Structure formats: C-alpha cells, structure tokens
Amino acid sequence: MARLKTIYDKEIVTKLMGKLSVKNKHDVPKIDKVILNMGLGEDASDGKKLKSCIDDMALISGQKAVVTKFKKSISNFKTRKGSNAGVKVTLRSKMMYEFIDRLINIALPRIKDFRGLSANGIDNSCNFSFGIKEHIVFPEVNFDKVDKIRGLDVTIVTSSKSKDGTLELLKEFNFPINQKKN
Secondary structure, X not given: OOHHHHHHHHHHHHHHHHXXXXXXXXXXXXXXXXXXXXXXXXXXXXXHXXXXXXXXXXXXXXXXXXXXXXXXXXXXXXXXXXXXXXXXXXXXXXXXXXXXXXXXXXXXXXOOOOOOEEHHHEOOOOOEEEEEOOHHHOOOXXXXXXXXXXXXXXXXXXXXXXXXXXXHHHHHOOOOEEOOOO
C-alpha cells in the first residue's frame, strides 16, 4: 500500500473528524482522483512533439497519457474540430497516492521562487487546481532529452462538500498552501 494511503487511514481521518466535527469516518473528505493535463498549442499537429509529450507524461505519472481532441472549431484560436489539443492522465488509488507523495516532497520544492500554492485554487465543486510552469521539476524527466519546457495543470478531485473541508484535507497531506490575500 502507498505510504500516503496508510497515513491517511491511520492519522489524517481522525484529525479531520475532530477539525471538521464529523461523527462518521466515511463523511471525512478524501481524494478521489488526480488529473494531469498538458496543453500543446501549435505543437499538437507535430507527431514527434506529441510523442515526446506523451512520453514525458508517462514518466511523470507512471501510466500512459491519452491524447485529447478539440470538440469544436474556433477560428480565433485556429482550432479544428477533431484535431489534437493536448494530453491528459487520470490517476486513481495507488498511483494517485504515489504521485501526490512525489509532488509534495520532490517536485514542488524544486520550483524556482516557489512561495506556496494559492488557496483560491479551490472551485465550487470543492476540487483543487493549480498549474506548474515547467514540467521538468519532476526528477523522472531527463532534462537533456526535453525539446521544449511545457506547463502542466494538476486537478485534485475531492469528495469534500465544502471549501474548508478541502483546504483542511490538503493541509493534512502537507500541501504548501499560501493563505495570504493578495
């Protein structure tokens, strides 16, 4: 079992029951899945660049990425319906916890001038989203073989029913969340 999963089951559930004043342990918020997304822009039509992005996402996440397509044509963005838009990966269970562990302990501290994740990243569905400007902060990606540094979007889907519950859950997982108002 993943290290974070055992910590969640043994420690975090009891702490959150006290903080959120929840009586049933099944009502405690948990992380359902993690979605990684990498938009390619103009490079989506190039087969070699698309393959390198799929390979990089496979190294970062531990499973093969899926190529996403545009749903409709928009002339201002120069997109065609059915053409490649980017790549995405959805992580669940063991792979999800191992990715979160690597993200918190290895990747986020390697970001240059990192001051924490914004607490404003929690949406109305109580999911947390943030972006990483350079996908090379993950140690699995070989810096010498990268043709172009790309951004990466991370969405953490939770079972929480409130933004406070999501924030407390992420704090218990040691996410570096910045509470300061800009």
